[in-house]
Amino acid sequence: MGSTGRDEEAVAAAEVTRADFPEGFIFGVATSAYQIEGARKEGGKGDSIWDVFADNKEHILDGTSGEVAVDHYHRYKEDIELMAKLGFGAYRFSISWSRIFPDGLGKEINEQGVAFYNNLIDFMIEKGIQPYATLYHWDLPHNLQQTMGGWLSDKIVEYFALYAEACFANFGDRVKHWMTINEPLQTSVNGYGIGIFAPGVCEGAAAEPFLAAHHQILAHAASVDVYRRKFKAVQGGQVGFVIDCEWAEPFSDKMEDQAAAARRIDFQLGWYLDPIYFGDYPESMRQRLGDHLPKFSEKERELIRNKIDFIGLNHYTSRFIAHQQDPQAIHFYQVQQMERIEKWNTGEGIGERAASEWLLIVPWGLRKAINYIVKKYNNPVIYVTENGMDDEDDQSAPLDQVLNDTKRVGFFKGYVGAVAQAIKDGADIRGYFAWSFLDNFEWAMGYTKRFGLVYVDYKDGLSRHPKASAMWFSRFLNGEAADIKPDTN
Template sequence: MVKKEEFLRENGSEEKEEQVVSRTDFPSDFIFGVATSAYQIEGASNEGGRGPSIWDAFSHTEGKILDKSNGDVAVDHYHRYLEDIDLIAKLGFSAYRFSISWSRIFPDGLGTKVNEEGITFYNNVINALLDRAGIQPYVTLYHWDLPLHLDESMGGWLNKKIIEYFAVYADTCFASFGDRVKNWITLNEPLQTAVNGYDIGIFAPGRNENRTVEPYLAAHHQILAHATAASIYRSKYKDKQGGQLGLVVDCEWAEANSDKIEDKTAAARRLDFQIGWFLHPLYYGEYPEVMRERVGDKLPKFSEEDKKILLNSLDFIGLNHYTTRLISHVTECTGENHYYNVQQMERIVEWEGGQLIGEKAASEWLYVIPWGLRKIINYVSQKYPAPIYVTENGMDDEEDDSLPLHEILDDKLRVRYFKGYVASVAQAIKDGADVRGYFAWSLLDNFEWAQGYTKRFGLVYVDYKNGLTRHPKSSAYWFSRFLKDGANKKGKEE
């Protein structure tokens, strides 16, 4: 097993009481932003012509959401977007990553009739970002909220025809918003859709009946949907609109738990099953060899026609990263889900002496391990060369309404988290990685999927019991000082 002190010394990751990082550690054109997603914040589920999504159905199904909540109202961003955009501006961020709800644009997902009220809403958001605040929009087309009709009528991501429907939706968004939106993301974390939606079943659409087939089919169609949308953007819009398009993948860093070859191989395998699953086809037209070996015939194949649109179908990689694990090889896996079993690995959260790998956040999977972000950036940079944006990074607190508000807002651990992880990005840039931007997750406390409102990831506290009022936390003010110090220093230099 790995000894903590030895590892940190050898990797140049000694823990410091207080991480020191400054805006001037980054290039002057580096983007700092905040991120959200439509279903988690918008609410207004039955307003503005919006159709139902799979998350509407899932969150209204008994036993699926921890606190029996849903996103019907969420944090009411649909009606409060101007207030929220003003908050982003006051804090000093220069970019805002948000997602478009597919069923606000096409209520049934089919692409036959555009919902003009949905177009108007997102036009209003985009215009407010640019005109009121000079904030650049980074727009995600798909952040898990598939139109319900597509799931019920044809099996959603399990049906190849969904690629055509996604293409029509993407084309409509490029045509409607691309004169102002210059940064597009096709899909957010297709891994989570595939595994949590079609293997473990803890995310919408909640399927786990055919674990050996469905997650790989859902992933396959998402990859082809990305490539098809990218092809449309490049052939019809890129030259005229001058934007760029990428895909967002998510990954825990996987650190071998010992120097044994089997543990090192298990850690490499883990990374292939997380990131390689989605990036390898876009670079080589094939899935990683280790996936083909272990999943076998259940892993779909790309045709020669597929490969033509897959290769070079992104301008940048969006990387969502929260935490890290030590990885050991195991010969037998006894869990139910196929994706983890075929990897033959154990994810470990303790060093050899029993110390935790990092401070624990609220979610059982989330530990504060800043050095992992530097490692995953460098890994991606070397294996899949492209500009990188860290499109999500953050941590959660437990919902606890017994505490006084001033204590809740003083989120010291989150401040430490951001100091450490932002410093890790600066180190990766010094290592030579081409990182162009960083987005904190999340602007607001919000509906946290299967955890409902029991976990709070926001820089801004939302008071769920008193009119959804917004209160910036200490972490929000830390970012504000960090960004304004950089702006002040830049101004003095000029």
């Protein structure tokens, strides 16, 4: 373990500037459809699994839902204008599958849904913001879950490819950066294993998360295949896969701790990237999961081989990892035979905690995660597609207090600095997206956590107010001439 992390943190903490990044490097913000759009019953949209999941108030900490969310569906122009004013060059948004095909089946396209995203994309471009589109950010059409088990059915691969093709055909003349599936690990484990996310499947069967993952990998590859065969020559875009990874730092120099940390990364990055780059799941997963881990046929291996133009990395936090022979944990974590540790062996915490229990602020972990990807996957093109931290929602605090998010400013200084260091190390990183542009519906946490650069006042008609972190980014991107001040009115 040593002092490498602390040394790197000191380097990253030096004031980072826009000049530390190459020409053409893109800085953007990110959101997802269910978390911000609202308009559940408008524009011909069908229900998604999150619409139905959140109907059960017990599933969400504060009993809320994304039915209205922060009303981006009606306020998208206001949001894009603010994004542009702050100086961001790109916006990573997600398309709601059930706005395009309300039943998910890919037969009858919903023209109202197409029109909404056309208007959104056109307005982005008008304001000088590049669109980066995610096809799937967890909001599966409910009909596909209800009729065939969603991601547990191999039929989903075909339906996802039809949906992707419709998006490429309708938006690909302007969208040049596509992401197929966002954080498939979260869908697999939390949606089809633990059941704390939609669709809430928690059957206790150890194989289900791995089957859901298998079909997501195949769906990703099938949509890349469609793009390359039918659209690439004319549209000239790129298609990536967005993986989330918490950095795993070995707790000690012991071989068993080193192996446990490597295994932990296999169960995050390797699970989804090894099949695409090397043709199969990591050996450490095969050893521990046996028949619970699906096998790729030769035809499937051919389909998935090198079906990726860039890796999208969602990264928030890091832990020390030690070997543990028989951890008392749910199956997915138990089979990894590891313990996640939050303190250095001196007893000092690895990093300050954000609002969420799981989110510790460890900037050097991002640099290490990127360098791991560079080494293992032969220096692929990388975008940091999500990175950010949350505050607790405090309805009693005055507006000027909640806008002064100094901890988030420090977070972004550290993590953006870590990206600059990774580029100096030789990583081919093309862009960075802060999560999230707006405070929003935070899945099972409802509105109790705020990740936004922009404060949304839930008591005052969902009015938008840039926080100090948005101001920091504006100065970072535009120089000290940025004329935006925190809006406390």
